[in-house]
Amino acid sequence: MRRKLSLLLAPLVAAATLVSVGAPAPAHPVRQFPARIALPDGFTPEGLTIGRGTTVYVGSVLDGAVWRGDLRTGRGSVLIPGTPGTAKAGLKLDPQGRLWTADFFGGGASVYDPNTGARLAHYQFTTDPNTLVNDLVITKRAIYFTDSVRPVLYVVPLGPGHRLPASDAFRVLPLRGPGATPDAFNNGIVALPNGDLLVAQMLTGQLVRVDPRTGDSRLFDLGGYSxxxxDGLVLRGRTLHVIRNLSNVIAVVRLNAGYTAGVVQREITGPQLRSLATGDLFGSALYVVNGRFDVESTPSTDYDIVRLPA
Structure with missing residues (x-):
């Protein structure tokens, strides 16, 4: 199973999980935090999100386990045990503190209590085996999920007070325009302040803007930069971090005032980046998880989270 998963992930996968507007600067100096946090051997991480305080969550694309740790101490443990045959890609915490996960091969999404790991809800978007529910973004009104092999977004609306809707209260939003390009591998997703969604296409090397009401899309102008x-997209204000997994590069992009174009200001790279998957911001630091998609995952393969200057 591990070898099959590794062969699938190496040419294609890394989601992105996670993709979020960064938290405000913490009261504690980030430079005192460990630069590297070890994950369990063989964990095969994919999604990462930072929650309340210094809590960080990482999901496994191997068996759907979720590890919870502390950015300050570097210590943690498995919150949600893995189940053979399941997988989790992107994950994100909503304003009520609930942990949402994109269930990857499973064609759906789940919601968990971030303290106990108890599952609160599940949404089965499709039973088609040709699906990869990859990443998600949470807005005031809904949660949007990308599918890396189908030209759609899955939309779970939030009720008054952000109440969880019924298990069948979701819709499938067909994409039109460049967002529906065949074999583009739609991956990371963030919400722009102007209301559009921004989606990363892993195999075309493009970003696309999507109208969340209609599914219409347009290319996002990066001035020719591929x-x-x-994989993962991380947005704070008008600064976008584009996490490029097998390239081992993070592009730092400054967006224009209309959120229609951006200029790459710099690239972050280094030997500590090992097929990184996604990340999240904490103060002046960017935390990324190394998915190591270029190697076969075994029970002894080491994985980690690394801290970088944002």
Whole structure:
């Protein structure tokens, strides 16, 4: 199973899980935090999100386990045990503190209590085996999920007070325009302040803007720069981090005032980046998880989270 998963992930996968507007600067100096946090051997991580305080969550694309740790101490443990045959890609916490996960091969999404790991809800978007529910973004009104092999977004609306809707209260939003390009591998997703959604296409090397009401899309102008292997997207204000997994590069992009174009200001790279998957911001630091998609996952393969200057 591990070898099959590794062969699938190496040419294609890394989601992105996670993709979020960064938290405000913490009261504690980030430079005192460990630069590397070890994950359990063989964990095969994919999604990462930072929650309340210094809590970080990482999901496994191997068996759907979720590890919870502390950015300050570097210590943690498995919150949600893995189940053979399941997988989790992107994950994100909503304003009520609930943990949402994109269930990857499973064609759906789940919601968990971030303290106990108890599952609160599940949404089965499709039973088609040809699906990869990859990443998600949470807005005031809904949660949007990408599918890396189907030209759609899955939309779970939130009720008054952000109440969880019924298990069948979701819709499938067909994409039109460049967002529906065949074999583009739609991956990371963020919400722009102007209301559009921004989606990374891992295999075309492009970003596309999507109208969340209609599914219409347009290319996002990067001045000819390719974001090949774009996986996770992390947005704070008008600064976008594009995490490019097998390229081992993070492009730092400054967006224009209309959120229609951006200029790449710099690239972050280094030997500590090992087929990184996605990340999240904490103060002046960017935390990324190394998915190591270029090697076969075994029970002894080491994985980690690394801290970088944002």
């Amino acid at each position: 974001v090949d292997r774009a």
